[in-house]
Amino acid sequence: MSSDSTAANVETAPRFLVACPMCDALQRVDAEAGAVAQRCFRCGTVVRHRSNRGTDHALALTVAAAICLIVGNVFPVVAMEANGNTTSTTLVGASLALHLQGMNFVAAVVFLTTFVIPVIEIACVTCLLVLARGRHLERPTGVLLRLRDRLRPWNMIEIFVLGAFVAIVKLGDLARIIFGAGMWSLLAFTFFYAMALGAFDRDVLWQEPNS
């Protein structure tokens, strides 16, 4: 009896029915709800998150984050002064130094997680938002969303920023350490990008909204 009514609702109003990504509990969500996170009644995972900031707001923050990422890669992250010698390093310089010591695997991990993947991921999010403002092309949106889902855990800029703080304290006794412009840009990147993702409303990607 209940199975019939569930099935009927999926046919007529699919937007009301979702499955929890953590526990697979089938449940209804309020399709008209505003910017509130709706949680799974069984395990508490967010099953639907909407934002009323608008696509332009999210796009502006994403572009700001992209600019910070570029600046953060061009300028040195940290500089060190000891006995009149100054050495500084950029983000890419850190992985290059590892490569020059023959640590190619570690160099590749650092290069991918702090440069290549963040750049591709932010390009993906920008394209998704541009598509959402325009014609809602489903295939490219699906491809971009899938690529971004694969890359997301490997974007480690914020961990790198914390690592720079640790490195600075470790070297504090040895030499005078200066934060570079790159460091502040990367810090700004983490904030702008977190805000952009908070304003990113996944429902605008599709013409037929469904969590």
Add this chain to the structure above:
Amino acid sequence: MTAQSAASRGFMRCEICGRLSRLDGGRNCARCGHALHARKPQSLQRTSALLAAAGMLYFPANLLPIVHVRTATSDDANTIMGGVVALWSSGSWPLALLVSFASIFVPAFKLLILTWLVMSIRFGWQSHPHERTTLYRAVEFIGRWSMLDVFVVALLVALVQLQGLATITAGSAAIAFAAVVILTMYAARSFDPRVLWDALESNARRAQGT
């Protein structure tokens, strides 16, 4: 309200776009084109294999030196634990706690929790699904932060190149450590937390006698 899984009602959720599809509807999501699965394929086997590999590499990661510090008079090889002790004795105990948390505690925590979750499914345990889901969520969330030490090493290596005074080079533990982080992240991702709830449901169905 008793919970019913989407799979038991003949639906599967697209893991990319969230759309529900019928189990017999087709192999790919009609909206975004992603391959559909009611549960992640071979999740227990994949997670177990990745965990075994990560567990083996955990030992060289902690026992071998992660950095070599060469000065005019000395050549020190530091392990991860040695770095933590150095931070502690130099007075920066908050950072010593942070680094020991990210580099020693978190990788061990991830290995133990994921192993325990895999075992709980293999043995068909039904108790505490909420707590087990919370542990899985914690593993997924903090797993990335173990990479901290790799970035610290990269920056030290790039900065401390004072010819004649001091140079720092990366040690072989850096390779093992980065591999542990990557393997445990993949292990967490290939694990399917929905399976934690499936035992509960099949038991409820049995109890109803249907």
